[in-house]
Amino acid sequence: MKVLGPRFESVPAVREGLAGVSYLADEGIAGVVYLADRLGKPVLVEGPAGVGKTELAKAAAAMTGSRLIRLQCYEGLDESKALYEWNYKKQLLRIQAQRVVDAADGGGAEAAAPTGSWSELEEDIFSEDFLLTRPLLEAIRATEPVVLLVDEVDRVEVETEALLLEVLSDYQVSIPELGTVAATQLPLVFLTSNNTRELSEALKRRCLYLHIDYPELEREKAIVLTRVPEISDHLADQIVRIVRSLRSLELKKHPSVSETLDWARTLVLLGADSIGAEQARDTLHILLKYRTDIEKATKELSVAEGA
Ligand SMILES: Nc1ncnc2c1ncn2[C@@H]1O[C@H](COP(=O)(O)OP(=O)(O)OP(=O)(O)O)[C@@H](O)[C@H]1O
Ligand SMILES: [Mg+2]
Structure with a gap:
Protein backbone atom coordinates (compact mmCIF):
# COMPACT_ATOMS: atom_id res chain seq x y z
CA MET A 1 0.00 0.00 0.00
CA LYS A 2 1.27 3.40 -0.91
CA VAL A 3 1.41 5.41 2.25
CA LEU A 4 1.12 9.07 1.54
CA GLY A 5 3.08 11.46 3.65
CA PRO A 6 1.26 12.83 6.67
CA ARG A 7 -1.51 15.20 5.70
CA PHE A 8 -1.05 17.56 8.63
CA GLU A 9 1.94 19.24 10.21
CA SER A 10 0.56 19.67 13.70
CA GLU A 16 -6.35 26.35 11.09
CA GLY A 17 -7.01 24.22 8.05
CA LEU A 18 -10.50 23.41 9.25
CA ARG A 38 -0.71 9.86 11.81
CA LEU A 39 -1.90 6.48 13.08
CA GLY A 40 -3.92 5.59 9.99
CA LYS A 41 -7.02 4.88 12.06
CA PRO A 42 -10.68 5.67 11.47
CA VAL A 43 -12.38 8.19 13.76
CA LEU A 44 -15.65 7.26 15.41
CA VAL A 45 -17.51 10.52 16.05
CA GLU A 46 -20.35 10.48 18.55
CA GLY A 47 -22.51 13.20 20.01
CA PRO A 48 -25.96 14.76 19.94
CA ALA A 49 -27.72 15.71 16.69
CA GLY A 50 -26.55 18.79 14.84
CA VAL A 51 -23.20 19.40 16.55
CA GLY A 52 -21.11 19.04 13.41
CA LYS A 53 -20.26 15.34 13.17
CA THR A 54 -21.04 14.95 9.48
CA GLU A 55 -19.71 18.40 8.73
CA LEU A 56 -16.34 17.48 10.23
CA ALA A 57 -15.78 14.81 7.59
CA LYS A 58 -16.86 17.19 4.83
CA ALA A 59 -14.54 19.87 6.18
CA ALA A 60 -11.63 17.41 6.43
CA ALA A 61 -12.18 16.51 2.77
CA ALA A 62 -12.37 20.14 1.73
CA MET A 63 -9.25 21.15 3.65
CA THR A 64 -7.14 18.33 2.20
CA GLY A 65 -8.55 18.68 -1.31
CA SER A 66 -9.84 15.09 -1.13
CA ARG A 67 -12.90 13.58 -2.69
CA LEU A 68 -15.58 12.83 -0.10
CA ILE A 69 -17.10 9.38 -0.48
CA ARG A 70 -20.14 8.94 1.70
CA LEU A 71 -21.84 5.78 2.81
CA GLN A 72 -25.15 6.79 4.35
CA CYS A 73 -26.20 4.01 6.72
CA TYR A 74 -29.76 2.87 7.31
CA GLU A 75 -31.53 -0.17 8.65
CA GLY A 76 -31.28 -2.91 6.06
CA LEU A 77 -28.15 -1.59 4.39
CA ASP A 78 -26.30 -4.64 3.09
CA GLU A 79 -23.19 -5.64 1.23
CA SER A 80 -24.73 -4.99 -2.17
CA VAL A 100 -28.74 -14.54 -30.64
CA VAL A 101 -25.22 -14.63 -32.06
CA ASP A 102 -24.92 -18.38 -31.38
CA ALA A 103 -28.25 -19.08 -33.07
CA ALA A 104 -27.27 -17.07 -36.15
CA ASP A 105 -23.87 -18.79 -36.35
CA GLY A 106 -25.26 -22.25 -35.82
CA GLY A 107 -27.90 -21.91 -38.52
CA GLY A 108 -29.21 -25.36 -37.67
CA ALA A 109 -26.01 -27.16 -38.65
CA GLU A 110 -23.39 -28.09 -36.12
CA ALA A 111 -23.89 -25.31 -33.64
CA ALA A 112 -20.69 -23.72 -32.42
CA ALA A 113 -20.84 -25.56 -29.14
CA PRO A 114 -22.26 -23.02 -26.70
CA THR A 115 -20.42 -24.90 -23.98
CA GLY A 116 -17.14 -23.69 -25.41
CA SER A 117 -18.17 -20.10 -25.26
CA TRP A 118 -19.75 -20.36 -21.82
CA SER A 119 -16.56 -20.01 -19.81
CA GLU A 120 -15.61 -17.04 -21.94
CA LEU A 121 -19.02 -15.59 -21.44
CA GLU A 122 -18.83 -16.19 -17.72
CA GLU A 123 -15.50 -14.49 -17.54
CA ASP A 124 -16.95 -11.62 -19.47
CA ILE A 125 -20.06 -11.06 -17.35
CA PHE A 126 -18.08 -11.20 -14.12
CA SER A 127 -15.64 -8.56 -15.23
CA GLU A 128 -15.18 -4.92 -14.37
CA ASP A 129 -17.79 -3.79 -16.91
CA PHE A 130 -20.56 -5.55 -15.04
CA LEU A 131 -19.55 -4.48 -11.54
CA LEU A 132 -21.52 -1.84 -9.70
CA THR A 133 -19.15 -0.21 -7.25
CA ARG A 134 -20.60 1.02 -3.96
CA PRO A 135 -18.98 3.53 -1.57
CA LEU A 136 -16.69 1.22 0.44
CA LEU A 137 -15.17 -0.39 -2.63
CA GLU A 138 -14.99 2.97 -4.32
CA ALA A 139 -12.97 4.35 -1.43
CA ILE A 140 -10.64 1.35 -1.43
CA ARG A 141 -10.02 1.60 -5.16
CA ALA A 142 -9.62 5.35 -5.39
CA THR A 143 -6.27 6.46 -6.65
CA GLU A 144 -6.75 10.09 -5.67
CA PRO A 145 -6.90 11.19 -2.02
CA VAL A 146 -10.28 10.42 -0.45
CA VAL A 147 -12.11 10.94 2.80
CA LEU A 148 -14.57 8.15 3.55
CA LEU A 149 -17.60 9.10 5.61
CA VAL A 150 -19.65 6.24 7.05
CA ASP A 151 -22.55 8.30 8.30
CA GLU A 152 -24.89 7.19 11.10
CA VAL A 153 -23.28 3.80 11.52
CA ASP A 154 -25.47 3.02 14.55
CA ARG A 155 -28.38 2.46 12.16
CA VAL A 156 -27.03 -0.68 10.52
CA GLU A 157 -27.48 -4.22 11.83
CA VAL A 158 -24.67 -5.97 13.65
CA GLU A 159 -23.84 -8.14 10.59
CA THR A 160 -23.27 -5.09 8.44
CA GLU A 161 -21.13 -3.63 11.19
CA ALA A 162 -18.97 -6.75 10.96
CA LEU A 163 -18.61 -6.18 7.24
CA LEU A 164 -17.48 -2.62 7.85
CA LEU A 165 -15.02 -3.82 10.41
CA GLU A 166 -13.49 -6.20 7.93
CA VAL A 167 -13.01 -3.50 5.33
CA THR A 180 -8.74 -9.15 -3.83
CA VAL A 181 -8.79 -5.41 -4.24
CA ALA A 182 -6.40 -3.70 -1.84
CA ALA A 183 -6.30 0.00 -1.12
CA THR A 184 -3.50 1.85 -2.81
CA GLN A 185 -3.56 4.51 -0.12
CA LEU A 186 -4.91 4.91 3.36
CA PRO A 187 -8.07 7.00 3.24
CA LEU A 188 -9.04 9.27 6.10
CA VAL A 189 -12.15 7.62 7.56
CA PHE A 190 -14.92 9.11 9.72
CA LEU A 191 -17.78 7.09 11.18
CA THR A 192 -20.56 9.02 12.85
CA ARG A 206 -10.47 -0.29 15.71
CA CYS A 207 -11.28 3.43 15.88
CA LEU A 208 -10.16 6.57 17.61
CA TYR A 209 -13.04 7.93 19.63
CA LEU A 210 -14.23 11.51 19.40
CA HIS A 211 -17.14 12.86 21.36
CA ILE A 212 -18.43 16.19 20.05
CA ASP A 213 -20.65 18.06 22.45
CA TYR A 214 -22.34 21.44 22.18
CA PRO A 215 -19.56 24.02 21.76
CA GLU A 216 -18.59 26.43 24.50
CA LEU A 217 -19.97 29.93 24.29
CA GLU A 218 -17.05 31.54 22.49
CA ARG A 219 -16.74 28.83 19.87
CA GLU A 220 -20.46 28.79 19.15
CA LYS A 221 -20.38 32.55 18.74
CA ALA A 222 -17.46 32.22 16.34
CA ILE A 223 -19.40 29.56 14.41
CA VAL A 224 -22.38 31.91 14.11
CA LEU A 225 -20.17 34.78 12.94
CA THR A 226 -18.50 32.54 10.36
CA ARG A 227 -21.62 30.91 9.00
CA VAL A 228 -23.90 33.97 9.13
CA PRO A 229 -21.49 36.74 8.16
CA GLU A 230 -24.25 39.38 7.92
CA ILE A 231 -24.93 39.19 11.65
CA SER A 232 -23.77 41.77 14.16
CA ASP A 233 -21.39 40.78 16.90
CA HIS A 234 -23.86 41.89 19.50
CA LEU A 235 -26.73 39.80 18.13
CA ALA A 236 -24.50 36.74 17.76
CA ASP A 237 -23.50 37.12 21.36
CA GLN A 238 -27.08 37.38 22.57
CA ILE A 239 -28.16 34.39 20.52
CA VAL A 240 -25.53 32.01 21.84
CA ARG A 241 -26.21 33.10 25.41
CA ILE A 242 -29.92 32.44 25.10
CA VAL A 243 -29.29 29.10 23.40
CA ARG A 244 -26.92 28.15 26.14
CA SER A 245 -29.44 28.97 28.84
CA LEU A 246 -32.04 26.86 27.00
CA ARG A 247 -29.63 23.94 26.90
CA SER A 248 -29.47 23.98 30.67
CA LEU A 249 -33.22 23.35 30.85
CA GLU A 250 -34.62 19.88 30.92
CA LEU A 251 -35.96 19.60 27.39
CA LYS A 252 -36.97 16.75 25.13
CA LYS A 253 -34.55 17.98 22.49
CA HIS A 254 -31.96 20.66 23.11
CA PRO A 255 -31.24 23.18 20.38
CA SER A 256 -28.25 22.11 18.29
CA VAL A 257 -25.65 24.19 16.50
CA SER A 258 -27.58 23.89 13.27
CA GLU A 259 -30.66 25.29 15.02
CA THR A 260 -28.64 28.12 16.52
CA LEU A 261 -27.59 28.97 12.95
CA ASP A 262 -31.17 28.76 11.66
CA TRP A 263 -32.26 31.09 14.42
CA ALA A 264 -29.46 33.52 13.67
CA ARG A 265 -30.42 33.56 9.97
CA THR A 266 -34.07 34.09 10.84
CA LEU A 267 -33.33 37.05 13.08
CA VAL A 268 -31.07 38.59 10.45
CA LEU A 269 -33.85 38.18 7.89
CA LEU A 270 -36.26 39.89 10.27
CA GLY A 271 -33.84 42.79 10.42
CA ALA A 272 -33.08 42.37 14.11
CA ASP A 273 -30.00 44.02 15.51
CA SER A 274 -30.50 42.77 18.98
CA ILE A 275 -33.07 40.50 20.45
CA GLY A 276 -35.68 41.16 23.11
CA ALA A 277 -37.48 38.49 25.11
CA GLU A 278 -40.62 38.98 23.08
CA GLN A 279 -38.93 38.47 19.74
CA ALA A 280 -37.11 35.49 21.18
CA ARG A 281 -40.40 33.95 22.22
CA ASP A 282 -41.98 34.62 18.83
CA THR A 283 -39.23 32.76 17.00
CA LEU A 284 -38.67 29.90 19.42
CA HIS A 285 -40.16 27.40 17.00
CA ILE A 286 -37.00 27.72 14.90
CA LEU A 287 -34.95 26.56 17.86
CA LEU A 288 -37.20 24.03 19.54
CA LYS A 289 -39.33 21.36 17.94
CA TYR A 290 -41.62 20.19 20.75
CA ARG A 291 -44.53 22.13 22.13
CA THR A 292 -43.67 21.24 25.70
CA ASP A 293 -40.10 22.44 25.12
CA ILE A 294 -41.36 25.73 23.69
CA GLU A 295 -43.62 26.23 26.70
CA LYS A 296 -40.79 25.60 29.14
CA ALA A 297 -38.48 27.91 27.23
CA THR A 298 -41.12 30.66 27.08
CA LYS A 299 -41.46 30.52 30.85
CA GLU A 300 -37.72 30.65 31.31
CA LEU A 301 -37.40 33.67 29.03
CA SER A 302 -40.16 35.51 30.88
CA VAL A 303 -38.42 34.89 34.17
CA ALA A 304 -35.13 36.10 32.72
CA GLU A 305 -36.87 39.20 31.42
CA GLY A 306 -38.49 39.89 34.76
CA ALA A 307 -35.22 39.50 36.60
N1 LIG B 1 -17.60 23.42 14.45
C1 LIG B 1 -18.41 23.89 13.51
N2 LIG B 1 -18.00 24.86 12.69
C2 LIG B 1 -18.82 25.35 11.73
N3 LIG B 1 -20.08 24.94 11.53
C3 LIG B 1 -20.56 23.98 12.33
C4 LIG B 1 -19.75 23.41 13.35
N4 LIG B 1 -20.48 22.49 13.98
C5 LIG B 1 -21.67 22.47 13.39
N5 LIG B 1 -21.74 23.37 12.39
C6 LIG B 1 -22.92 23.65 11.55
O1 LIG B 1 -23.97 22.83 12.00
C7 LIG B 1 -24.58 22.15 10.91
C8 LIG B 1 -24.98 20.77 11.37
O2 LIG B 1 -23.88 19.94 11.47
P1 LIG B 1 -23.93 18.40 11.05
O3 LIG B 1 -24.91 18.16 9.99
O4 LIG B 1 -22.53 17.98 10.80
O5 LIG B 1 -24.47 17.77 12.39
P2 LIG B 1 -24.44 16.24 12.84
O6 LIG B 1 -23.70 16.22 14.13
O7 LIG B 1 -23.97 15.39 11.74
O8 LIG B 1 -25.98 16.01 13.12
P3 LIG B 1 -26.87 14.70 12.92
O9 LIG B 1 -26.52 13.83 14.08
O10 LIG B 1 -28.27 15.22 13.01
O11 LIG B 1 -26.52 14.12 11.60
C9 LIG B 1 -23.54 22.14 9.82
O12 LIG B 1 -24.14 22.20 8.55
C10 LIG B 1 -22.74 23.39 10.09
O13 LIG B 1 -23.32 24.47 9.40
MG1 LIG C 1 -24.92 13.97 10.55
Missing part, protein backbone atom coordinates in the same frame (compact mmCIF):
# COMPACT_ATOMS: atom_id res chain seq x y z
CA VAL A 11 -2.62 19.93 15.73
CA PRO A 12 -2.80 23.74 15.35
CA ALA A 13 -2.34 23.26 11.59
CA VAL A 14 -5.41 21.00 11.54
CA ARG A 15 -7.37 23.59 13.46
CA ALA A 19 -11.16 27.06 10.07
CA GLY A 20 -10.06 27.83 6.51
CA VAL A 21 -13.05 25.85 5.28
CA SER A 22 -15.39 27.41 7.89
CA TYR A 23 -15.30 24.56 10.39
CA LEU A 24 -14.35 25.76 13.83
CA ALA A 25 -12.84 22.93 15.82
CA ASP A 26 -11.60 22.96 19.38
CA GLU A 27 -8.30 21.46 20.49
CA GLY A 28 -9.91 18.08 21.14
CA ILE A 29 -11.43 17.72 17.69
CA ALA A 30 -8.30 18.89 15.91
CA GLY A 31 -6.15 16.57 18.03
CA VAL A 32 -8.12 13.46 17.10
CA VAL A 33 -8.11 14.33 13.38
CA TYR A 34 -4.35 14.82 13.56
CA LEU A 35 -3.85 11.45 15.26
CA ALA A 36 -6.19 9.66 12.86
CA ASP A 37 -3.94 10.72 10.01
CA LYS A 81 -25.28 -1.33 -1.31
CA ALA A 82 -22.19 -0.82 0.82
CA LEU A 83 -19.56 -2.73 -1.13
CA TYR A 84 -20.50 -3.87 -4.61
CA GLU A 85 -23.00 -5.87 -6.58
CA TRP A 86 -23.16 -7.40 -10.02
CA ASN A 87 -25.27 -5.66 -12.59
CA TYR A 88 -27.73 -8.52 -13.19
CA LYS A 89 -29.75 -6.76 -15.85
CA LYS A 90 -26.70 -6.03 -17.91
CA GLN A 91 -25.41 -9.57 -17.41
CA LEU A 92 -28.73 -10.97 -18.59
CA LEU A 93 -28.71 -8.79 -21.67
CA ARG A 94 -25.19 -9.90 -22.45
CA ILE A 95 -26.21 -13.57 -22.19
CA GLN A 96 -29.23 -13.00 -24.41
CA ALA A 97 -27.13 -11.20 -26.97
CA GLN A 98 -24.74 -14.16 -27.02
CA ARG A 99 -27.67 -16.54 -27.64
CA LEU A 168 -11.68 -0.98 7.83
CA SER A 169 -9.22 -3.45 9.38
CA ASP A 170 -7.45 -4.48 6.21
CA TYR A 171 -8.48 -1.80 3.74
CA GLN A 172 -9.14 -4.55 1.26
CA VAL A 173 -12.12 -6.24 -0.29
CA SER A 174 -12.23 -9.69 -1.76
CA ILE A 175 -14.51 -10.27 -4.72
CA PRO A 176 -14.65 -14.03 -5.41
CA GLU A 177 -14.91 -13.62 -9.20
CA LEU A 178 -12.27 -10.92 -9.50
CA GLY A 179 -9.85 -11.40 -6.64
CA SER A 193 -23.08 7.79 15.38
CA ASN A 194 -26.03 9.30 17.22
CA ASN A 195 -25.72 6.57 19.78
CA THR A 196 -29.12 5.00 19.10
CA ARG A 197 -27.47 1.69 19.99
CA GLU A 198 -24.15 0.54 21.37
CA LEU A 199 -21.62 -0.28 18.69
CA SER A 200 -19.58 -3.45 18.96
CA GLU A 201 -16.43 -3.48 21.06
CA ALA A 202 -14.55 -4.70 18.01
CA LEU A 203 -15.51 -1.68 15.96
CA LYS A 204 -14.74 0.71 18.79
CA ARG A 205 -11.36 -0.86 19.35
